[in-house]
Amino acid sequence: MIKGYAGRVLEVDLGSRTFFFAPLDEEIARLYIGGKGYGTRLLYDRTPAGIDPLGPENLLIFATGPLNGSVAPQSNRFAVICKSPLTGGIGNATCGGSFALGMKKAGIDILIVKSRADRRVRLEIDGDRDVVEFLDADDLWGKGTYATQKLLSRKYQHAVIGPAGENLVLFAGIVSNERIAGRTGVGAVMGSKLLKAVSVRGSRKLDMEDPEKFKAYTKEVRKLFEDHPVLGESMKRFGTGGIVNTTNGRNILPTRNFQKGHFDQAMDISGEFLEDHELKGVKTSCIHCPVTCGRDVEVEGVGVVKGPEYETLALLGSNLEIGDIKKVSEWNYHADDLGMDTISLGATLSFAMELVERGMLDAKLHFGEQAGVTELIQDIGHRRGLGAELADGTKRLAAKYGGSEFAMHVKGLELSAYDPRGSFAQGVEYATTNRGGCHVQGASMYMESVGPLTINPQNLKLKADIPIMQQNIACAINSMVLCIFTTYGMIPKQIHEMNPSSFTYRALAFAFENMPGALLRGAMNFKGKPMLWFEKWLTYITGTTFSSGHLQEIGARIFNLERIYNLREGLTGADDTLPPRILYESTFPGMDSGHPLHLLLPRYYKKRGWSADGVPLRRTLEKLQVRV
Amino acid sequence: MSVEVQLTYAMAKELGAQRLEIEGAKTVADVLRLTRARFAETPTRYDELTRVTAVAVNGVLVNYKRGAKTPVRDGDTVAFVKAAAGG
Numbered sequence: 001m002i003k004g005y006a007g008r009v010l011e012v013d014l015g016s017r018t019f020f021f022a023p024l025d026e027e028i029a030r031l032y033i034g035g036k037g038y039g040t041r042l043l044y045d046r047t048p049a050g051i052d053p054l055g056p057e058n059l060l061i062f063a064t065g066p067l068n069g070s071v072a073p074q075s076n077r078f079a080v081i082c083k084s085p086l087t088g089g090i091g092n093a094t095c096g097g098s099f100a101l102g103m104k105k106a107g108i109d110i111l112i113v114k115s116r117a118d119r120r121v122r123l124e125i126d127g128d129r130d131v132v133e134f135l136d137a138d139d140l141w142g143k144g145t146y147a148t149q150k151l152l153s154r155k156y157q158h159a160v161i162g163p164a165g166e167n168l169v170l171f172a173g174i175v176s177n178e179r180i181a182g183r184t185g186v187g188a189v190m191g192s193k194l195l196k197a198v199s200v201r202g203s204r205k206l207d208m209e210d211p212e213k214f215k216a217y218t219k220e221v222r223k224l225f226e227d228h229p230v231l232g233e234s235m236k237r238f239g240t241g242g243i244v245n246t247t248n249g250r251n252i253l254p255t256r257n258f259q260k261g262h263f264d265q266a267m268d269i270s271g272e273f274l275e276d277h278e279l280k281g282v283k284t285s286c287i288h289c290p291v292t293c294g295r296d297v298e299v300e301g302v303g304v305v306k307g308p309e310y311e312t313l314a315l316l317g318s319n320l321e322i323g324d325i326k327k328v329s330e331w332n333y334h335a336d337d338l339g340m341d342t343i344s345l346g347a348t349l350s351f352a353m354e355l356v357e358r359g360m361l362d363a364k365l366h367f368g369e370q371a372g373v374t375e376l377i378q379d380i381g382h383r384r385g386l387g388a389e390l391a392d393g394t395k396r397l398a399a400k401y402g403g404s405e406f407a408m409h410v411k412g413l414e415l416s417a418y419d420p421r422g423s424f425a426q427g428v429e430y431a432t433t434n435r436g437g438c439h440v441q442g443a444s445m446y447m448e449s450v451g452p453l454t455i456n457p458q459n460l461k462l463k464a465d466i467p468i469m470q471q472n473i474a475c476a477i478n479s480m481v482l483c484i485f486t487t488y489g490m491i492p493k494q495i496h497e498m499n500p501s502s503f504t505y506r507a508l509a510f511a512f513e514n515m516p517g518a519l520l521r522g523a524m525n526f527k528g529k530p531m532l533w534f535e536k537w538l539t540y541i542t543g544t545t546f547s548s549g550h551l552q553e554i555g556a557r558i559f560n561l562e563r564i565y566n567l568r569e570g571l572t573g574a575d576d577t578l579p580p581r582i583l584y585e586s587t588f589p590g591m592d593s594g595h596p597l598h599l600l601l602p603r604y605y606k607k608r609g610w611s612a613d614g615v616p617l618r619r620t621l622e623k624l625q626v627r628v
Numbered sequence: 629m630s631v632e633v634q635l636t637y638a639m640a641k642e643l644g645a646q647r648l649e650i651e652g653a654k655t656v657a658d659v660l661r662l663t664r665a666r667f668a669e670t671p672t673r674y675d676e677l678t679r680v681t682a683v684a685v686n687g688v689l690v691n692y693k694r695g696a697k698t699p700v701r702d703g704d705t706v707a708f709v710k711a712a713a714g715g
Contacts, residue, residue, distance in 0.1 A: 230712075230713045234712060234713065235713065240713070240714040240715035241714070242712050242713075242714070243712040243713060243714030244714075245636060245637055245709075245710070245712075246709055246710055246711070246712040247714070248634070248707070249634055249684050249687070249707030249708065249709035250684055250687050250689075250707075250709060251684075251686060251687020251688075252687070261687060262687070262705065267637060267640060267646045270637060272637035272638075273637070276641075293715065309714075309715050310714035310715050311714075311715065417714075422687055422688075440715070446713060450711065450712055450713065450714070451711055451713065452711035454689070454711075456689075456691075456692040458688065458692075484715075485713070485715060488713040496680070496711060497680060498680065499679055499680060500680070500681070500682035500683075500689070500691060501682070501683075501691070501695065501696070506691060509691065587687075588686060588687055588688065589686050
């Protein structure tokens with residue numbers, strides 16, 4: 001068995017209440033690492049085309065990778081993979097918390113949950129005794145994610161759903177501790193199986209190829225993170241909300257359902273404001289992570305709970321024109337407790353507000369007004385009244401009421417909080433990412449509009465290259481499974497400390513922006529020695545050499561397999577688009593139109609090795625060893 | 629002729645205001661000079677707080693325009709912007 005893996009796949013059939021352990025497929029692990037990559041391969045191979053995402057044929061796959069179970073910073077994450085009920089294509093989400101560690105300690109790399117229980121059930125998995133218990137979950141059904149986890153044994157690590165998952169809200173997530181696998185409706189798939197919670201425990205240790213080197217190097221990386229301006233300073237002090245004032249200054253903070261990129265009250269919902277006024281108790285982190293990007297806040301009548309992060313501050317704050325951080329924190333708590341993705345929730349609410357504003361929907365729901373929103377969030381989670389319609393997300397709401405030109409989604413997944421009209425590479429990433437309009441499948445915006453060394457985000461230079469490079473590395477990272485925030489550490493402290501108007505900074509930015517795309521991708525694709533921390537960790541743990549080039553190749557393999565899955569399920573190149581508002585309405589003075597996707601998409605397809613209509617060419621798949 | 633200056637959080641705390649209205653500026657250089665003047669008692673603090681900030685006019689960094697010589701017009705928003713990472 002390759003080092004770094006527990007070597008076992010646990011398969012649970014909820015319908016027959018049976019289970020068995022199978023050996024991990026080493027060939028899949030070699031080609032796809034683990035996590036999202038391994039899970040996507042299984043989903044493609046084990047499910048026929050055209051299944052109902054909420055039917056018993058769908059698989060719900062919990063997947064770890066070789067970094068999980070180690071003490072590497074940012075490595076306590078697991079991936080969930082299934083067919084998405086929101087998009088009809090590939091569904092996946094990753095989550096921090098403690099469940100990944102629990103799985104590895106139980107000696108399980110991959111957990112496959114199949115079919116549907118005949119009554120409400122929860123699973124308790126003891127990896128030391130190789131036992132899976134199917135327990136009645138009637139007493140937990142209807143309870144929030146906080147209450148559910150409190151009632152479960154503290155000897156186990158848990159992944160649970162709340163009422164939103166039970167009620168098949170199409171953007172329901174799966175929660176571990178206070179973190180959530182939020183996107184694409186993975187919680188609804190768990191709810192469709194009548195599965196309330198999965199609990200795991202065990203006492204196994206990770207077997208590494210070179211534990212001494214790993215330990216010594218991890219100590220160095222911790223020091224590097226501590227000294228890093230993002231990972232050791234701004235994330236630690238302000239959380240991800242430290243970016244609100246930056247996106248606002250760059251005119252890309254979604255405001256009023258993306259009608260604007262600038263919110264006058266942005267500062268009042270920023271991470272800095274949170275630190276000054278609302279932070280309570282300790283800043284929180286996933287296990288073994290020194291970054292502590294989580295915040296604790298006090299919600300009236302509830303107590304101290306996890307505070308909102310950037311996406312929530314933007315989608316439930318500026319995008320609804322709400323500048324009251326207490327209210328956003330309260331709504332964030334309700335969404336977490338119900339087990340819902342705050343990005344899709346906020347975007348669906350803002351879409352409904354605009355429908356009301358235009359007289360296309362009759363409801364007491366208005367931009368800038370808090371009244372009724374708390375109740376509506378509860379109604380969405382429980383599928384009551386108007387909430388039942390909003391529970392299906394923006395795309396389906398537009399199909400019923402109209403307004404597709406301002407329905408802010410890609411492939412059915414609501415856009416996250418970086419307006420691509422001021423971040424062209426991010427727009428290409430949104431349009432082409434297989435799970436839909438999401439930012440953490442590449443985070444191109446960091447390279448062009450918000451990071452420490454940014455290029456002009458509103459021309460065509462490198463805007464088809466950066467997304468490819470970023471999507472590939474994100475696929476690899478989500479397969480290790482590591483936190484995408486680790487990539488923020490790739491730009492060294494010295495660059496963060498440069499004055500942007502200095503000659504050196506401008507020369508560097510000029511050189512970066514004018515670098516031929518082929519050179520950039522060639523440098524990233526070079527298979528040399530491990531340089532970055534995650535390359536070295538993988539190498540020390542597994543004993544196989546991983547460099548940037550290796551990870552780009554594996555990432556491209558995963559990305560293409562996801563693409564093939566989507567094509568099999570009926571998505572086409574026509575789905576690689578952006579909302580009409582983004583394409584045709586300008587938010588920048590002097591710009592006649594929106595995002596120039598029509599100019600960039602053909603370039604992107606060509607560089608990916610795809611046909612003009614977005615289908616991976618046979619030679620591309622063969623080169624990447626993607627078996628279809 | 630007035631432009632709105634959007635400050636960073638640290639600058640806003642220092643001045644006790646989230647935004648400034650600057651009159652009579654024709655270029656970004658004028659805006660920076662007049663903003664610095666608001667830190668009358670602590671100009672070095674202004675220098676410290678803006679050491680690694682970029683400047684954007686209506687969301688577009690002046691690095692991609694004419695730098696400090698970039699003209700500003702009535703109603704423009706000039707923002708001090710820090711590099712940051714979110715999630």
